[in-house]
Amino acid sequence: MFSRTKTRLPSADEALPGRAERWVRLAARHRVLDAPVVTDEVPEGLEVAIFGLGCFWGAEEIYWQMPGVWSTSVGYAGGSTPNPSYEEVCSGMTGHTEAVRIVFDPEVVGYDRLVRTFFEVHDPTQGMRQGNDVGTQYRSAIYTTTPEQAEVAERLTKVYAEELARRGLGQVTTEIAPAPAYYYAEDGHQQYLAMHPYGYRCHANTGVPFPADA
Numbered sequence: 001m002f003s004r005t006k007t008r009l010p011s012a013d014e015a016l017p018g019r020a021e022r023w024v025r026l027a028a029r030h031r032v033l034d035a036p037v038v039t040d041e042v043p044e045g046l047e048v049a050i051f052g053l054g055c056f057w058g059a060e061e062i063y064w065q066m067p068g069v070w071s072t073s074v075g076y077a078g079g080s081t082p083n084p085s086y087e088e089v090c091s092g093m094t095g096h097t098e099a100v101r102i103v104f105d106p107e108v109v110g111y112d113r114l115v116r117t118f119f120e121v122h123d124p125t126q127g128m129r130q131g132n133d134v135g136t137q138y139r140s141a142i143y144t145t146t147p148e149q150a151e152v153a154e155r156l157t158k159v160y161a162e163e164l165a166r167r168g169l170g171q172v173t174t175e176i177a178p179a180p181a182y183y184y185a186e187d188g189h190q191q192y193l194a195m196h197p198y199g200y201r202c203h204a205n206t207g208v209p210f211p212a213d214a
Contacts, residue, residue, distance in 0.1 A: 006092040006128070006134055006135040006136065007092070007127075007128040007129070007134065007135065007136060008092070008128075008136070009079075009095050009136050010080070010092070010093050010094070010095050011080075012080040012095075014093065015079065015080035015081045015093060015094055015095050016081045016084065016088050016091070016093045016094055017081070018081035018082040018083050018084050018088070018094070019082060019083040019084075020082065020083070021083065022083055022183070022184070023083055024083075024184055024185070024186050024187065025187060026038055026073075026184060026187045026190060027187055027190065030064075030071050030072070030073075030190075030191060031190070031191040031194045031195065032064050032191055032194050033064055033069070033070065033071055033072070035070050035071035035103075036071060037071065037073050037184075037190055038073070038184065039071050039073070039101070039103050042103055043070075045105065045107070046070055046103050046104060046105055046106075047103070047104055047105075047106050047111065047145065047146070047149075048101060048102065048103055048104075048145045048179075049101075049102045049104060049111060049114050049145065049149065050077060050099050050100070050101050050102070050142075050143040050144075050145065050179050050182060051099065051100055051102070051114075051118050051141065051142055051143070052077065052078065052097035052098060052099045052100075052138075052139060052140060052141035052142075052143075052175075053100070053118055053121065053122040053124075053130070053140055053141075053203070054098070054122050054130030054131070054133060054138050054140075054202050054203065055098060055130065055133055055138065055200065055201075055202050055203075056074035056075075056098040056099060056100050056185070056189065057074070057189065057192040057193055057199060057200060057201070058193065058200070058201040058202055058203040059074070059098075059100040059121075059122075059203060060072050060073070060074050060100045060190075060191065060192070060193075061191075061193045061194075061201070062117065062121055062203060063100055063102050063114070063117070064191070066104075066109055066113075066114075066117070067108055067109060068104050068105045068106075068107075068108030068109030069102055069103070069104045069105075069109065070103045070104060070105060071102075071103040072100060072101065072102050072103070072191075073100070073101045073184055073185075073190060074098065074099065074100055074101070074184075074185045074189050074190060074192075075099055075101060075182050075183050075184045075185045076089050076094065076096035076097070076098065076099060076137075076182070076183045076185060077096060077097060077099040077141070077143055077179070077180055077181065077182045077183070078095065078096055078097045078099070078139075078141055078143065078175070078177070078180055079094040079095025079096030079097070080094065080095045081093075081094035081095065081096065082181070082183070083183050084096060084183060085186070086185060086186055086189065089137050090135065090137060092135055092136050092137070094137075095136065096136075096137060096183070097136065097137050097138065097139045097141050097175075098137050098138065098185075099141070099143070099182065101182055102114065111148070111149050111152050112152050112156060115142065115152060115153055115156045115157075116156065116210040118142065119156070119157075119160045119208075119210060120208070120209055120210055121203045121204065122140065122202075122203055124140045124160070124172045124173060124174045125164065125169065125170030125171060125172055125173055126140070126170075126173065127139065127173045130202060131202050132202075133202060139173070139175065140172075140173060140174040140175065141174060141175040141176075141177070142157070142174060142175070142176045142177075143177055143178070143179040143180060143182075144176070144177070144178055144179060145178075145179045150176070150178070153176050154176060156210075156214065157172060157174060157176060159210075159211060159214040160172065160208075160210060160211075160214075163208060163210070163211050164208060167208065169208065
């Protein structure tokens with residue numbers, strides 16, 4: 001059986017204490033896109049999207065390949081522990097999910113396209129897991145950064161859930177919430193598959209494409 005600790009979100013009182021300040025040291029430039037990795041200040045005209053869709057190595061690779069994406073990073077979001085380490089997140093005692101943060105040009109790639117891709121490359125019905133990866137850090141999540149993103153996320157999630165129901169498949173468990181604090185993961189996780197091209201990937205087309213007329 002799966003460990004209850006790994007599949008139950010801890011309360012804020014139970015969560016690990018973490019750290020008061022950012023402690024990770026990251027490369028200055030993205031290994032693929034040659035943009036900044038740390039994008040606390042986003043250039044004018046660009047937007048930020050944050051998704052949790054299982055192991056963040058493959059999730060980041062999917063998004064950095066999309067036209068209109070300026071920069072990506074991986075990190076931790078949705079939990080209670082400030083500035084956690086990867087080991088702490090994997091313990092199940094931070095409440096964070098592994099996340100990919102995408103800085104994109106909405107004139108080139110719309111937020112709706114990012115959300116559609118999100119649903120098509122992972123299984124949003126599995127709760128606290130993704131395939132063989134089990135734990136709260138693998139849960140499905142959309143963290144929105146504008147009211148417009150929230151409207152799109154809610155609308156397209158409903159459309160995709162109806163498509164799954166039509167096919168007799170599971171219910172969507174994706175968490176949708178305003179973007180919480182995002183903590184950058186350690187440098188060895190950033191653009192991991194650019195450094196390790198034969199590394200672990202868990203994402204693939206789920207076999208349920210987004211309805212074409214949505």
